[in-house]
Amino acid sequence: AQSVTQLDSQVPVFEEAPVELRCNYSSSVSVYLFWYVQYPNQGLQLLLKYLSGSTLVKGINGFEAEFNKSQTSFHLRKPSVHISDTAEYFCAVSDTGAGNMLTFGGGTRLMVKP
Amino acid sequence: EAQVTQNPRYLITVTGKKLTVTCSQNMNHEYMSWYRQDPGLGLRQIYYSMNVEVTDKGDVPEGYKVSRKEKRNFPLILESPSPNQTSLYFCASSFGSSGANVLTFGAGSRLTVL
Numbered sequence: 001a002q003s004v005t006q007l008d009s010q011v012p013v014f015e016e017a018p019v020e021l022r023c024n025y026s027s028s029v030s031v032y033l034f035w036y037v038q039y040p041n042q043g044l045q046l047l048l049k050y051l052s053g054s055t056l057v058k059g060i061n062g063f064e065a066e067f068n069k070s071q072t073s074f075h076l077r078k079p080s081v082h083i084s085d086t087a088e089y090f091c092a093v094s095d096t097g098a099g100n101m102l103t104f105g106g107g108t109r110l111m112v113k114p
Numbered sequence: 115e116a117q118v119t120q121n122p123r124y125l126i127t128v129t130g131k132k133l134t135v136t137c138s139q140n141m142n143h144e145y146m147s148w149y150r151q152d153p154g155l156g157l158r159q160i161y162y163s164m165n166v167e168v169t170d171k172g173d174v175p176e177g178y179k180v181s182r183k184e185k186r187n188f189p190l191i192l193e194s195p196s197p198n199q200t201s202l203y204f205c206a207s208s209f210g211s212s213g214a215n216v217l218t219f220g221a222g223s224r225l226t227v228l
Contacts, residue, residue, distance in 0.1 A: 004156070031213075032213050032214050034216075036219075041221075041222075042221055042222075043206075043219035043220050043221045044157075044204070044219045045219070046216050046217075049214075049216065051214050094213030094214075095213055097213065101159065101162070101213070102157075102159070102217065104149075104156035104158070105156050106155055106156045107154075107156050
């Protein structure tokens with residue numbers, strides 16, 4: 001069984017400041033890692049994913065995440081946020097076996113202030 | 115446009131009145147899934163289907179039923195809704211059932227059970 005912990009339920013930040021959204025997971029097997037974003041009144045859409053290879057993954061809208069196997073973390077970062085980045089962000093994990101059973105974290109609400 | 119369509123988007127009902135939330139995808143995806151989203155809990159999987167006539171329970175299946183008679187449709191049925199099923203529901207689909215596949219989400223259905 002897997003679990004995902006997003007350490008911050010809300011992150012307020014000023015526009016153009018850097019941001020890091022933290023995600024830790026636990027699993028007894030190898031995993032794939034994802035970040036999804038949910039804009040107000042919309043469904044979730046993929047921001048980025050780690051399947052294998054380079055541990056630094058770049059996604060859409062200037063976001064990136066780094067997979068750290070020893071710390072079982074997959075933190076999301078952006079060097080300079082915009083008002084339009086205000087949304088809820090979900091970290092998710094699935095194991096590398098068959099079955100698309102995504103386990104989601106509780107979500108982090110990013111609030112970008114002018 | 116490739117999409118997952120859910121209906122209704124908003125519904126208020128009363129305890130015990132059967133309802134169905136429809137989900138349809140136009141991408142010829144094999145895998146479909148239902149999630150519920152509750153504050154602080156992230157998304158939890160209710161049921162999933164790896165192909166036509168193949169369905170299985172997720173993490174929180176109690177009180178729900180599904181069917182997959184056609185590849186494109188995956189309705190969620192609440193036979194006797196209760197207030198603890200008040201939630202935001204998402205249908206999602208992907209090309210295959212491997213954990214590496216990216217899910218495409220519908221816009222969500224907000225259900226209130228009085």
